Amino acid sequence: MTREERVRQPDLAADLAPLVALSARIGADRHLIQGAGGNTSLKRGEREIWVKASGTWLARAEEKPIFVGLDLPQILRRLAALESDPAMPSRLDPGAVLRPSIETTLHALLPHRVILHVHSVNALAFAVRADGRDRAAERLKGLRWAWVPYAKPGLPLTQAVRSVLPERPDVLLLANHGLVIGAETTSAAAALLTEVETRLAVTARSTPPADQATLARLARIAEGRYRPACLAEAHAAATDPVSLAMASQGALYPDHVVFLGPSPIPTSSISEAEYHLRTCRNPQGPALVLVAGAGALLRADLGPGAEEMAACLGLVLPRLDPAAPLVFLDVSQEAELLDWDAEKYRQSLNAASL
Numbered sequence: 001m002t003r004e005e006r007v008r009q010p011d012l013a014a015d016l017a018p019l020v021a022l023s024a025r026i027g028a029d030r031h032l033i034q035g036a037g038g039n040t041s042l043k044r045g046e047r048e049i050w051v052k053a054s055g056t057w058l059a060r061a062e063e064k065p066i067f068v069g070l071d072l073p074q075i076l077r078r079l080a081a082l083e084s085d086p087a088m089p090s091r092l093d094p095g096a097v098l099r100p101s102i103e104t105t106l107h108a109l110l111p112h113r114v115i116l117h118v119h120s121v122n123a124l125a126f127a128v129r130a131d132g133r134d135r136a137a138e139r140l141k142g143l144r145w146a147w148v149p150y151a152k153p154g155l156p157l158t159q160a161v162r163s164v165l166p167e168r169p170d171v172l173l174l175a176n177h178g179l180v181i182g183a184e185t186t187s188a189a190a191a192l193l194t195e196v197e198t199r200l201a202v203t204a205r206s207t208p209p210a211d212q213a214t215l216a217r218l219a220r221i222a223e224g225r226y227r228p229a230c231l232a233e234a235h236a237a238a239t240d241p242v243s244l245a246m247a248s249q250g251a252l253y254p255d256h257v258v259f260l261g262p263s264p265i266p267t268s269s270i271s272e273a274e275y276h277l278r279t280c281r282n283p284q285g286p287a288l289v290l291v292a293g294a295g296a297l298l299r300a301d302l303g304p305g306a307e308e309m310a311a312c313l314g315l316v317l318p319r320l321d322p323a324a325p326l327v328f329l330d331v332s333q334e335a336e337l338l339d340w341d342a343e344k345y346r347q348s349l350n351a352a353s354l
Helices: 003-027 072-080 104-109 121-127 132-140 155-162 186-200 212-221 232-239 241-247 254-260 270-279 304-319 331-338 341-352
Strands: 039-044 048-052 067-071 114-118 145-148 171-174 178-183 226-228 288-291 295-299
Touching: 003 039, 003 048, 003 067, 003 114, 003 186, 039 104, 048 072, 048 104, 067 072, 072 104, 104 114, 104 155, 114 186, 121 132, 121 171, 121 178, 121 186, 121 304, 132 145, 132 171, 132 186, 145 155, 178 186, 212 226, 212 270, 212 288, 212 295, 232 241, 232 288, 232 295, 232 304, 241 304, 254 304, 254 331, 270 288, 288 304, 295 304
Parallel strands: 145 171
Antiparallel strands: 039 048, 039 114, 048 067, 114 178, 171 178, 226 295, 288 295
8 A cells, every 4th residue: 555545545534434424324214225225425526436335235334344436537438438337437446345336327427526325215105106206396396306217227327317417406306216315515415315305204004013923824834935024114015905905016116126026026815825835835936925914924035135125115105195196117127127237246245144
């Protein structure tokens, strides 16, 4: 390490400290971030951008290094040239082993110094609606914000965001995906995130608790292939009839497909679930099974990322109006997420954390 690098490291730690603290705080809030979802970044001058590494958890930002330093001008040059592999730009640390977030180009493109990208369940309650843009406009009046049509995460999403930059938004509501906040300081970004969350807050329907005795009995019938979901929030997708009906129609956002598989989620009565668990021995069966009136079963080999996404579903669905026109990901959109190397990498990191 050169003298210049030794001098630079303490400055870097001081610059990153506020973002690290904020990342840990929002990462611990399941209403904002689920598992390895979401990402944050900080630009240092015009030469560097530090962005969350793919597959790492914001909640653990204060426990271990999760940020990767990148050459900002190079990313922007590659983006301008529309190269197909923007997630692997030149690292400032050649010895780094972490891979930058698949949303690196989005963070680089936006002009703000600090970027927060969250999968807020309140934002998703608008982002998955066909009339979500108009509904959100009522809540976000007075803020500089823009609606971004759905695009696959990564470069396609960055290109979609580029089209709204002339509006100079500080807030992006990503259809069927989530929320992006941009500001010049970490404190300003945190304050704006709180403001947007307050404006978009949706009261969830009251949902019955899980029938843990029934779920335990079904897990025994499955002989170790399924277990009751560990996170209480997950069960609302099955115990609330309205949510159950929505869940059976398809997937609403990318991380659902990545961690829980293609839609629709199998839903059944208790008796039907019992029959299928007795007769179907496929070890690679559905990731999530919603049992009407009882709760959620997860395939036993799945890790904490799947648990978090099951909980996310149980948080989002009760926030949706039964009469709302919903937009589900189509078969082609699901297919491009299911066989995606970037997401296979993220899942492998989550599996390794078991």
